[in-house]
Structures are given as structure tokens and as C-alpha cells.
Amino acid sequence: MHWRTELKRFGLRFRLFFNPANARVTGQCLQCGNCCRQLYLRIGNKQLCTADDFKRLLKHNPMYQIFKIAGTDDEGELYFSCMALGDDNKCRIHKSRPGICRAFPSRTLKLQGGVLDRACGYKLVPIISFKEIFQQIFR
Ligand code: SF4
Ligand code: SF4
DSSP: OOHHHHHHHHHHHHHHHHSGGGEEEEEOOOOOOHHHHSBOOEETTEEOOSHHHHHHHHHHOGGGGGEEEEEEOTTSOEEEEETTBOTTSOBTTGGGOOHHHHTOSOTTTTTTTOOOOTTOSEEEEESSOHHHHHHHHOO
């Protein structure tokens, strides 16, 4: 097969590996509270980097007032902690928590450059492994 076709095939399979459709969420919440102590917020596809970014986000999502800026990471992106987290690591507004909390951990997490906390009881597992993809390419 022509090398261009091979390369295209490889590209397709590579994209499939990182596609949210190739991920499933396993495990369960262990209530460590870590994801509520350090979380990232976005406006559209943009990560928040300044207090003004956060103000703009609040105009669209007033509920995000439960979050407060906790610091800036090495990439210059803001991270937040949540004021609704109880001392017992439980969410005090569980029934009315924001959509981003309900969707956590999203299958798109790794596509957005995010990772799960090491202590998190959830895992994002690829449905098709890299090994299987390589076997399909080079069989
Ligand atoms: S609203 Fe609840 S689930 Fe969401 S970050 Fe705050 S404490 Fe965690
Ligand atoms: S980091 Fe994972 S285990 Fe810990 S509270 Fe969040 S979802 Fe639950």
C-alpha cells in the first residue's frame, strides 16, 4: 500500500484512540474532594487566565460564584476551589450542583488536556487500546 494511504490510516486510528468515543468511565467516586479543591473553568474553548476572564464567565454563569480563584498554574491558567465543598468532602449543593460537576469526569477530559487526580476512584479507559490499534495498522 502507498505510504500516503498508510499514513492516512495511521492518522485515522490515532484520532480514534484519542476520540471521546474511544473512552469509557469506570470506577466510582471515593469522595476525596480533590476535584472540587482544584478545578479549571473555561469560556468556550478558552481556559481562564485572568480575574477579568472569570468576571466575564460569571456574567453568563452566575452560579459559578461558588468557585473562587485558588491559584495560577505553570501554564498561567487559573484554577479554582469550590466553596460548596463541606468539611466532610461532600457537596453541600449536590442536588443543584452545576452541569460541569454532573458531567465529571467527562470522556472529553483527556482531549482537553486534563487528567484525573491520582487519588480519584474514576478511570478513563480506552475502549480500543494502543496495542490493538498498532496490531490493526501493521497486520
Ligand atoms: S458544586 Fe459540589 S460537586 Fe461541584 S465543585 Fe462544588 S462541591 Fe464539588
Ligand atoms: S477526585 Fe474523583 S474520587 Fe475524588 S471527589 Fe472527585 S470524583 Fe470523587
